[in-house]
Amino acid sequence: MKTLLVFDFDHTLIDDNSDTWVVKCASEEKLPDWLKNSYKKGYWTEYMGQVLHYLGDQGIQESKMRSVMATIPYTKGMSELLKFIGQNKELFDCVIISDSNTVFIDWILKAANVHDVPDKVFTNPAAFDDRGYLNVQCFHLHNCSTCPVNLCKRKVLDSFIQDQLHQGVQYKNIVYIGDGGNDLCPVKSLKKGDIVMPREGYTLERLMSRMAAQGFEPLEPSVIIWSSGEQILSHLNKILVVC
Numbered sequence: 001m002k003t004l005l006v007f008d009f010d011h012t013l014i015d016d017n018s019d020t021w022v023v024k025c026a027s028e029e030k031l032p033d034w035l036k037n038s039y040k041k042g043y044w045t046e047y048m049g050q051v052l053h054y055l056g057d058q059g060i061q062e063s064k065m066r067s068v069m070a071t072i073p074y075t076k077g078m079s080e081l082l083k084f085i086g087q088n089k090e091l092f093d094c095v096i097i098s099d100s101n102t103v104f105i106d107w108i109l110k111a112a113n114v115h116d117v118p119d120k121v122f123t124n125p126a127a128f129d130d131r132g133y134l135n136v137q138c139f140h141l142h143n144c145s146t147c148p149v150n151l152c153k154r155k156v157l158d159s160f161i162q163d164q165l166h167q168g169v170q171y172k173n174i175v176y177i178g179d180g181g182n183d184l185c186p187v188k189s190l191k192k193g194d195i196v197m198p199r200e201g202y203t204l205e206r207l208m209s210r211m212a213a214q215g216f217e218p219l220e221p222s223v224i225i226w227s228s229g230e231q232i233l234s235h236l237n238k239i240l241v242v243c
């Protein structure tokens with residue numbers, strides 16, 4: 001049985017937020033106040049739709065946007081980690097679950113030549129229309145009260161595992177690597193033997209330590225804090241030695 005590696009994208013595989021990085025395409029690399037003020041909490045994808053529409057109105061073309069997005073930095077050691085996973089696909093399956101979009105993630109993975117490493121990328125679907133505007137849609141509907149309206153990563157992970165079971169694929173364990181508030185919901189569904197890897201100093205780590213301080217039941221998976229891809233790689237190597 002393989003180990004399933006689940007990665008968040010923004011501030012995990014890459015060391016920034018792809019949705020805010022795209023603003024570098026705008027003149028003076030910033031958005032007008034009326035647009036920034038249109039954001040309503042919990043409706044980020046709708047807001048990104050407005051931002052991308054604005055960039056289209058500014059005449060920003062696909063090639064320009066792609067070259068800007070290709071400059072986003074990977075988190076230290078992460079492209080090497082992905083390459084390691086790519087060389088060990090008999091041991092690992094790998095999925096990305098992200099609130100970014102299909103176009104950005106595809107460009108950024110291709111920029112580091114690691115686009116064939118993930119088995120699946122679950123994120124908001126996006127595409128350029130006839131006018132050359134990039135449109136982004138919500139990933140799915142869900143009824144989780146704690147997640148943003150367009151994406152509950154727990155629902156994505158649970159249904160992926162179910163689908164794999166139907167295909168006869170069962171995982172030995174799951175390793176979940178993330179940084180953000182929307183990574184808390186999926187890690188709560190992990191079990192003993194699984195591993196949660198929150199990024200040191202980021203929201204997920206803070207939320208998990210606050211839960212522990214407030215006396216919530218400890219999570220069943222073990223928790224390993226990371227700050228670079230090298231550290232994650234060395235833990236994956238330890239898992240391999242044990243098995």
Ligand SMILES: [Mg+2]
Nearest residue numbers: 008010011180
């Ligand atoms: Mg993130």
Ligand SMILES: [Zn+2]
Nearest residue numbers: 144147152185
């Ligand atoms: Zn949720």
